[in-house]
Amino acid sequence: MKTIKDFDFKGKKAIVRVDFNVPLDGNFNITDDSRIKAAIPTIEKILKDGGSVIVMSHMGRPKEGNKEKYSLRHIVKHLGKLLNREIKFADDCIGDPAFEMAKSLTPGDVLLLENLRYYKEETKGDRDFAKKLASLGDVFVNDAFGAAHRAHASTTIIAEFFSKNKMFGNLFANELESIKKVISDIKRPYIAIIGGAKVSTKIDVLNNLINKVDDIIIGGGMMFTFIKAQGGKIGNSLVEDDYLETAREILSYAKAKNVNIHLPADSVIADDFSNHAKTKTCSSDQIPDGWIGMDIGEKARQHFSSIIENAKNVLWNGPMGVTEMSSFVAGTESIVKAMVKATKNGAFTLVGGGDSVSAINQVGMADKVSYVSTGGGALLEYMEGKELPGVKAIMES
Numbered sequence: 146m147k148t149i150k151d152f153d154f155k156g157k158k159a160i161v162r163v164d165f166n167v168p169l170d171g172n173f174n175i176t177d178d179s180r181i182k183a184a185i186p187t188i189e190k191i192l193k194d195g196g197s198v199i200v201m202s203h204m205g206r207p208k209e210g211n212k213e214k215y216s217l218r219h220i221v222k223h224l225g226k227l228l229n230r231e232i233k234f235a236d237d238c239i240g241d242p243a244f245e246m247a248k249s250l251t252p253g254d255v256l257l258l259e260n261l262r263y264y265k266e267e268t269k270g271d272r273d274f275a276k277k278l279a280s281l282g283d284v285f286v287n288d289a290f291g292a293a294h295r296a297h298a299s300t301t302i303i304a305e306f307f308s309k310n311k312m313f314g315n316l317f318a319n320e321l322e323s324i325k326k327v328i329s330d331i332k333r334p335y336i337a338i339i340g341g342a343k344v345s346t347k348i349d350v351l352n353n354l355i356n357k358v359d360d361i362i363i364g365g366g367m368m369f370t371f372i373k374a375q376g377g378k379i380g381n382s383l384v385e386d387d388y389l390e391t392a393r394e395i396l397s398y399a400k401a402k403n404v405n406i407h408l409p410a411d412s413v414i415a416d417d418f419s420n421h422a423k424t425k426t427c428s429s430d431q432i433p434d435g436w437i438g439m440d441i442g443e444k445a446r447q448h449f450s451s452i453i454e455n456a457k458n459v460l461w462n463g464p465m466g467v468t469e470m471s472s473f474v475a476g477t478e479s480i481v482k483a484m485v486k487a488t489k490n491g492a493f494t495l496v497g498g499g500d501s502v503s504a505i506n507q508v509g510m511a512d513k514v515s516y517v518s519t520g521g522g523a524l525l526e527y528m529e530g531k532e533l534p535g536v537k538a539i540m541e542s
């Protein structure tokens with residue numbers, strides 16, 4: 146594996162792709178800086194060698210009109226604090242000003258570029274755009290494991306312009322090594338906990354997991370598509386009506402493979418999608434009209450916890466409820482606690498994905514599970530055995 150460990154950055158300008166897609170509150174304060182902290186060792190190694198660093202990242206999914214919300218300018222101060230130096234900021238990731246700023250960097254300098262996704266060329270994997278980014282530095286370092294499953298301009302295509310001088314950062318290399326360890330030694334019962342907003346983004350993951358695990362716990366917004374697919378009443382909860390048939394297919398595939406799918410018996414419901422809404426608990430398939438399922442209920446928490454605590458291998462991705470609102474974090478927290486207990490009981494417990502990682506950090510228990518990955522989609526695809534474009538691009542020369 147080509148990593149930064151064996152490279153001397155003295156006098157080099159390294160363009161480092163990081164994943165600074167961190168959650169911000171309404172005042173643009175960073176609410177969880179784990180992704181930024183995770184990239185610090187890579188940046189520090191380059192600076193210590195006597196190189197300079199051009200940091201690039203995406204944040205969120207900016208569209209016309211909401212660019213301010215997704216500006217990487219909000220990161221500058223905090224990054225400066227963590228690196229103990231002033232950070233230069235280019236308010237356009239390409240173009241003459243960015244090029245001139247990159248050109249004038251001297252050893253020890255750090256330049257942060259504005260959000261790559263302000264250009265649609267980024268997600269399209271546009272070659273010209275990648276070439277422009279590549280022109281800013283003379284070494285390419287990929288430390289954005291969280292974006293490795295996407296063939297975007299800055300994660301994959303850019304590597305074409307560095308025949309030899311391309312490598313994995315510290316975080317990326319650690320992720321690959323740690324996850325490899327997990328998949329090569331699976332103990333049973335092996336269970337997966339999958340939450341988050343939508344079924345549509347997790348179909349492949351679910352189908353693949355069915356081939357590997359003994360039990361799957363499903364929570365979060367996506368559970369309501371499954372409950373509706375089985376004839377349940379879900380009120381005004383999040384649902385993907387186009388995926389009811391898919392949900393039924395997943396359930397019958399699991400049955401055929403003897404994999405137990407566990408849906409929450411009860412839910413915490415609210416009369417409005419708000420932290421201050423009126424709430425009550427009811428059976429997950431009897432949600433009255435006008436009410437929204439926001440979190441898993443107490444019965445479900447106990448049921449899920451007992452399954453997790455008896456497992457020997459646990460993989461968790463996605464929150465059980467709307468964890469951005471403090472009134473609906475308890476279900477997700479109960480999963481964290483069960484994961485911690487399982488770890489104490491000798492299980493290997495792995496957590497990945499922005500919201501689940503934030504939840505585990507919020508309760509201060511990240512060091513009490515076996516492994517916390519910065520990847521969500523990337524982690525799941527890698528575990529499925531898929532080749533990640535971001536990995537392939539570095540390996541090929």
Ligand code: AMP
Binds near residue numbers: 341367498
């Ligand atoms: P994902 O990115 O797919 O892992 O989904 C994370 C998102 O799922 C978070 O923003 C949560 O607020 C959201 N979510 C979890 N539970 C629910 C729910 N019951 N209704 C609506 N959204 C939910």
